[in-house]
Amino acid sequence: MIQITPYYSHPRKEDILNLYLSIVADVVPFYPEDVLNGHPRKTKGPKAAFRRRTDLYNKKLNDYKIKSVLNDTAEKRKNDALLAEAIIASYSATLHDKLYTGYKDGHVDPDHLQELLTVRMDGGELKEDFEFDDKSKSGSQVSKDMLEYVFRYEAFSKHEKLYELIGMLGVEVCPYCNRQFITTYAPSKNGSGKSMTTSKARPQLDHFKVKTEHPHLALSINNLIPCCGVCNHMKGDRGATTLYPYSEGMGDTYKFKTTIPGHNLLIAQVLTGAPIAPEHFDIALDYAGNSVDKDFRKRVEASKNIFALEGLYQSHKGYVSDMYFHRYIITEKMIDSIMDQFGELFESRDAVRQALMLADTSPDTLGKRPLAKLTKDIKEEIEEYYARIQLS
Numbered sequence: 001m002i003q004i005t006p007y008y009s010h011p012r013k014e015d016i017l018n019l020y021l022s023i024v025a026d027v028v029p030f031y032p033e034d035v036l037n038g039h040p041r042k043t044k045g046p047k048a049a050f051r052r053r054t055d056l057y058n059k060k061l062n063d064y065k066i067k068s069v070l071n072d073t074a075e076k077r078k079n080d081a082l083l084a085e086a087i088i089a090s091y092s093a094t095l096h097d098k099l100y101t102g103y104k105d106g107h108v109d110p111d112h113l114q115e116l117l118t119v120r121m122d123g124g125e126l127k128e129d130f131e132f133d134d135k136s137k138s139g140s141q142v143s144k145d146m147l148e149y150v151f152r153y154e155a156f157s158k159h160e161k162l163y164e165l166i167g168m169l170g171v172e173v174c175p176y177c178n179r180q181f182i183t184t185y186a187p188s189k190n191g192s193g194k195s196m197t198t199s200k201a202r203p204q205l206d207h208f209k210v211k212t213e214h215p216h217l218a219l220s221i222n223n224l225i226p227c228c229g230v231c232n233h234m235k236g237d238r239g240a241t242t243l244y245p246y247s248e249g250m251g252d253t254y255k256f257k258t259t260i261p262g263h264n265l266l267i268a269q270v271l272t273g274a275p276i277a278p279e280h281f282d283i284a285l286d287y288a289g290n291s292v293d294k295d296f297r298k299r300v301e302a303s304k305n306i307f308a309l310e311g312l313y314q315s316h317k318g319y320v321s322d323m324y325f326h327r328y329i330i331t332e333k334m335i336d337s338i339m340d341q342f343g344e345l346f347e348s349r350d351a352v353r354q355a356l357m358l359a360d361t362s363p364d365t366l367g368k369r370p371l372a373k374l375t376k377d378i379k380e381e382i383e384e385y386y387a388r389i390q391l392s
Helices: 013-027 032-036 055-063 073-091 093-100 110-117 141-150 153-157 162-169 229-235 264-272 294-306 309-329 332-345 349-357 372-391
Strands: 204-207 224-227 254-259 282-287
Touching: 013 032, 013 110, 013 153, 013 162, 032 110, 055 073, 073 093, 073 141, 093 110, 204 229, 254 372, 282 294, 282 309, 294 309, 309 349, 309 372, 332 349
Parallel strands: none
Antiparallel strands: 204 224, 254 282
C-alpha cells in the first residue's frame, strides 16, 4: 500500500549491499569470493568453516552423485559447492547454465550470481530470464533441497547481522497495511563488550515471490519485504499478486474516505463539531478515478483483499472521528494567534493546522508513521467539505 525505498535507491546503498553479500557469503555453499564479487567482507564469517557433516548430508551427496567429503578443508568446501551445483542443475538447466557456464569445481559466475541476488522486480514482475521456477517442481524434493542446501533462508534469517542490515533499510512502518510500527532494535554493547539486554526486535521478511515456488529467490534482497507479522501471516504462501512495495504504492489512485448514510450527519460534524459515533459511519478504500492500467488496479484490489485492509481499518474509526473534531475546534482565530507568536516556525497556515492535529501528511512521511495514508486522505476529505461549506 505504501511504497518504500529499495536498497539500490537508498543513500546507504553501498553499505547495505556490502553487508548483505557478507551475510549471504556466510550461509550459502558457494565460494565466498564468488558471492562477494569484489565487495569488502563486513562479517567475521561463520563460526565453523563448514556445516557439520551428518549421515543425511553425506546421503544427499550420494543422491546427487557427488563423492563423500574428504578430510581436507579445501575438499570440504569444494564438495559443498559441487552439491549446490548438482541441485541447481536438477532444478533448472537454464539457471545452471547462467551461473556455471565457463566455470568449474563448483565456482559460479560472480556477476550472474550477484545479478540473481539483486534482481529487480519493478511492478512485482521478474525479467523473463529470471523466471526459472517450474510449477511441477513446487514443493518437490529438489525445491526443498534448493532451500536447505543452496539458498538457505533459515540460516540467513538467524544471522546476527541481519538486524543491522534491516535497520539500514530504515523501514519503520509496515508497507502492506501502514498500520503498525516495525522498528528494528538490537541492543548496543557497553565498554566491556556486553549488552544490557538480550532482547531484540525486527520486522518479519515476506518473500514477495514465495520461496516454495521460487527457491532461487529465497535470499534475493529485493524479494524480501520488511513487514508486520499480521500481514506476513495473511499473505502466507499466496502468489505475488499484490502491490510490490519497492516500486509502487496506492498513492492517490485509491483513497480512504468516510461513508455515511445521508450526508447530513457529516455536515453537522463539520459545522458544529457534533460527535459522530463509530457505528454511524464506515471507512472505505476506493478507486479515486485517476486513470491507471488494469493490471495495477487488479494488484490494488488483491492487496485490499489479501491484507483485509477495509475490514482492519474499521478499528480506526475513533481516530477519524477525532480528526473531524480537531478540525472543528482548530479555528482560524487560533491559527492567527499561533502565527502571530510563532510564525517563524511554520511555513504556512496549513503547517500550523497539521502540527495541532498531529497530522503530518507530507509525501516523505507516509512510510514513517502508522496510519499516514489514512490521515492524508481523510484530511483532504475534510478540507473538501469545508470548501463546500464556504462556497454555500
